[in-house]
Amino acid sequence: MFRPIRVFWNLHFLQTLGDTLKARQDIVRRIQWTLVVVYLSLLLIPVIWPQERHAGIFTSIGRFAEVMFWGIWWPGVILSTMLVGQFWCGLLCPDGTMNEFASRYGKGLKMPAWLRKPVLPLMAFFLLTFYSHLIDAHRQAGTTLLVVGGMSFLATTTGLLYGRGKRMWCRYLCPASGIFSVLARCSALHFRVDRQTWDCAPRPVPKPVDCPVLLDVRRLTSNEKCNMCGRCSSHRNAVTLAARTPGSEIETLRDDEIRAWEALGIAFVLIGLTYGAMHWDGSFWHAQVQRALADRFRDMAWMQDAAPWWLFNNADSGHMSWQSGFAALSAIIAATAGLGIAVSALLYLAAFGNLRRAFALAYGLIPLGGLGLFLGSLEHSLAILEMLGYQVASSLTWIRAVVLLPAVGWSLRIGRRSLASQTISLGQQRIAFIFYAATILLLALAYQVAPNNLLRQYLPLD
Amino acid sequence: MALFITNDCINCDVCEPECPNEAISQGSEVFDIDPKRCTECVGHYSEPQCMKFCPVDCIIVHPQHRESRNELMLKYQGITGLD
Numbered sequence: 001m002f003r004p005i006r007v008f009w010n011l012h013f014l015q016t017l018g019d020t021l022k023a024r025q026d027i028v029r030r031i032q033w034t035l036v037v038v039y040l041s042l043l044l045i046p047v048i049w050p051q052e053r054h055a056g057i058f059t060s061i062g063r064f065a066e067v068m069f070w071g072i073w074w075p076g077v078i079l080s081t082m083l084v085g086q087f088w089c090g091l092l093c094p095d096g097t098m099n100e101f102a103s104r105y106g107k108g109l110k111m112p113a114w115l116r117k118p119v120l121p122l123m124a125f126f127l128l129t130f131y132s133h134l135i136d137a138h139r140q141a142g143t144t145l146l147v148v149g150g151m152s153f154l155a156t157t158t159g160l161l162y163g164r165g166k167r168m169w170c171r172y173l174c175p176a177s178g179i180f181s182v183l184a185r186c187s188a189l190h191f192r193v194d195r196q197t198w199d200c201a202p203r204p205v206p207k208p209v210d211c212p213v214l215l216d217v218r219r220l221t222s223n224e225k226c227n228m229c230g231r232c233s234s235h236r237n238a239v240t241l242a243a244r245t246p247g248s249e250i251e252t253l254r255d256d257e258i259r260a261w262e263a264l265g266i267a268f269v270l271i272g273l274t275y276g277a278m279h280w281d282g283s284f285w286h287a288q289v290q291r292a293l294a295d296r297f298r299d300m301a302w303m304q305d306a307a308p309w310w311l312f313n314n315a316d317s318g319h320m321s322w323q324s325g326f327a328a329l330s331a332i333i334a335a336t337a338g339l340g341i342a343v344s345a346l347l348y349l350a351a352f353g354n355l356r357r358a359f360a361l362a363y364g365l366i367p368l369g370g371l372g373l374f375l376g377s378l379e380h381s382l383a384i385l386e387m388l389g390y391q392v393a394s395s396l397t398w399i400r401a402v403v404l405l406p407a408v409g410w411s412l413r414i415g416r417r418s419l420a421s422q423t424i425s426l427g428q429q430r431i432a433f434i435f436y437a438a439t440i441l442l443l444a445l446a447y448q449v450a451p452n453n454l455l456r457q458y459l460p461l462d
Numbered sequence: 463m464a465l466f467i468t469n470d471c472i473n474c475d476v477c478e479p480e481c482p483n484e485a486i487s488q489g490s491e492v493f494d495i496d497p498k499r500c501t502e503c504v505g506h507y508s509e510p511q512c513m514k515f516c517p518v519d520c521i522i523v524h525p526q527h528r529e530s531r532n533e534l535m536l537k538y539q540g541i542t543g544l545d
Contacts (some may be wrong), residue, residue, distance in 0.1 A: 208475035218473035
């Protein structure tokens with residue numbers, strides 16, 4: 001008797017929440033602009049007023065900013081996107097706010113077709129992640145400004161050129177949206193459209209649907225680009241914020257929704273690159289590369305010179321030699337390619353050589369890849385806690401296991417359902433599942449035994 | 463030439479009220495332009511209003527309804543009763 005009431009309450013609560021987001025956009029705007037001010041302060045003040053590198057988080061605005069950006073925001077937004085969708089993007093993101101504001105007063109040009117290629121945000125995320133780890137962007141105010149502030153500059157410039165009060169940056173260019181679009185497919189919340197109600201709504205409609213990222217709300221079935229801003233809630237009485245089984249969107253992907261570039265992006269960017277970028281330092285493959293390069297460049301004295309900070313950088317020493325920089329670059333590429341190729345090969349075997357089926361199976365890795373990304377980003381938070389005197393380094397193994405266990409179950413479940421929907425025999429399904437499970441096991445092991453760098457990142461406070 | 467809305471249409475409702483000939487209506491998947499009523503805004507404006515306001519550039523010249531400016535003007539006069 002209580003379950004129907006609980007279900008009804010949940011549905012009613014969600015619908016009310018969606019409608020409130022739409023009705024109280026004035027409050028949302030105030031929160032957004034407050035965040036813009038806070039964000040710009042945290043970005044700029046540490047650069048204008050540099051402080052001691054190893055100062056405490058409450059005595060140094062630079063260290064406080066680092067905690068906010070990389071200790072809280074980055075892991076928080078990854079996890080929240082996977083669980084409930086891109087609410088950060090639609091309601092809080094300063095870049096989105098500035099982009100939309102700029103586009104209200106900008107030139108209002110139409111975005112050229114070459115800038116609207118769907119693969120661009122993921123490519124941008126690839127390049128940005130690569131670069132930000134080579135210059136140790138997460139641990140220094142100047143490099144954070146270069147990377148994060150650079151994106152804000154581009155977001156604002158895009159608004160000044162393209163769109164009329166719309167978020168063209170968020171829709172077509174933002175690197176974060178490139179990865180969040182993938183992760184949001186897992187989420188338990190979405191704006192559900194009742195197509196029949198939409199089509200039968202009385203004409204003319206009072207006003208056009210206000211979607212800042214120009215989604216086809218009428219035909220909306222995926223969460224991938226939805227910013228969860230709520231502005232379409234109850235439009236034509238057909239749009240409702242609703243709950244769904246986490247990952248159900250991935251299980252029910254149609255053939256025309258499966259994209260080769262996205263499947264490869266899951267293998268080589270979400271999994272390969274983020275793993276390589278977050279775990280190269282202190283890894284055995286990095287040590288191998290360093291030794292090989294030391295032998296190779298023994299007679300090239302200039303390789304020991306410091307490279308420009310904007311090319312290769314280490315936050316502790318303030319510079320990095322060319323040789324060390326190339327070693328880091330090679331280590332990241334090696335892990336990206338190695339893990340990406342291994343995953344792709346196993347999925348290809350699971351699909352019995354059928355590329356379309358292999359691409360479909362790649363989507364099942366999103367929960368594990370996403371939570372692996374979350375774990376990698378969380379290590380920065382844990383390193384900060386270690387610096388503050390909380391001894392968490394030895395707990396990392398357990399933290400990883402606690403996060404990876406449900407991630408493995410989640411991805412296995414999606415893979416099993418995806419295979420069950422394919423037109424192959426039961427025997428083939430079982431064999432395919434063995435290869436798919438081997439992919440999951442490989443990834444889980446890789447994340448579990450990744451190098452533990454918590455004690456290397458910071459000197460402890462006195 | 464009449465205009466045509468491609469499948470890139472995002473059903474944003476912006477174009478329909480802008481059409482002075484009421485040629486645009488909601489179709490089964492995207493909005494449709496009635497080629498019998500579309501004059502590319504000849505007679506009303508200097509440029510097609512739907513194309514001007516469309517945020518995603520999904521309106522093109524209809525490949526199967528190519529008409530000269532004179533033909534469009536005659537169509538406009540027929541629609542508005544000015545012939």
